[in-house]
């Protein structure tokens with residue numbers, strides 16, 4: 001099969017991102033990318049404001065597209081995130097992709113944002129062995145997904161309430177850290193004692209692969225209310241350890257039960273160094289392959305969307321421009 005070049009478009013939350021990747025067999029590399037984060041715009045509100053996000057996407061998407069898209073050397077396909085995400089934010093990317101496909105005749109591929117996060121593991125990586133178990137941990141998702149082959153996704157379990165990223169962000173808010181708080185908790189945790197505060201490990205000893213982080217967040221709230229002069233470092237270290245224990249505990253159990261050959265980590269929380277190091281160590285103990293994308297590719301980006309698009313193009317899974325639409329609740 002000849003190499004394919006895929007343009008990716010991502011606008012599901014607070015990053016506007018356009019990328020061009022080239023896929024050849026199992027290898028994918030990034031040729032070009034241009035992104036703009038909206039963190040500075042949203043941080044004064046303490047979180048992402050959907051209408052503000054959509055407006056910022058509309059302003060940024062054309063200048064970014066211009067940096068990556070070449071009329072003289074057009075891509076083989078256009079891949080766009082069409083869900084899940086914020087409805088009005090998704091629409092900006094989807095309508096841009098639809099118009100470009102209509103105007104140029106380049107085929108269109110609809111990509112699920114979670115599918116994109118998982119495929120971030122295929123960028124510049126050694127070939128991934130199937131069956132693979134993927135832990136998806138982001139601001140909106142905490143899921144364990146089994147991939148027996150490309151584009152085959154079986155959800156083993158997900159969070160019943162808050163996502164792991166939300167658990168980080170909400171505790172960070174209690175401490176007065178700016179949005180997004182995950183990286184700030186993680187930084188403060190490095191000087192703390194992980195055993196200082198006994199936070200619960202929700203659902204860890206229960207069977208199955210569901211998660212729940214709402215209770216952990218509430219216990220953090222009570223702790224902060226009772227201990228106004230707490231040690232921020234100890235609080236962050238103990239809280240981070242509770243989240244990491246639950247995530248790696250369930251992942252290792254699923255890896256054994258489903259006899260996978262590799263374990264993949266992805267999503268914004270995959271940037272957490274403690275989680276990466278712990279999971280890498282535990283997976284190596286089992287003698288399995290471990291993969292996590294480089295830190296910049298853990299955050300929302302269009303290269304991962306283009307990479308998922310590449311594997312869909314190889315399987316000839318296209319969506320006509322007349323049929324594509326933003327699907328904020330799209331479940332894989």
Ligand code: KG4
Pocket residue numbers: 013137138139140141164165166168169180181182183186267268269270271272273298299300
């Ligand atoms: O995947 P992502 O960029 O956006 C979503 O699709 O949600 O994930 C963003 C989430 C935020 O909750 C952020 O706090 C969290 O990832 N995050 C981290 C770290 N870096 C980002 N959480 C813990 N430790 C980090 N180092």
Ligand code: ZN
Pocket residue numbers: 113117138139267268299300
């Ligand atoms: Zn994401």
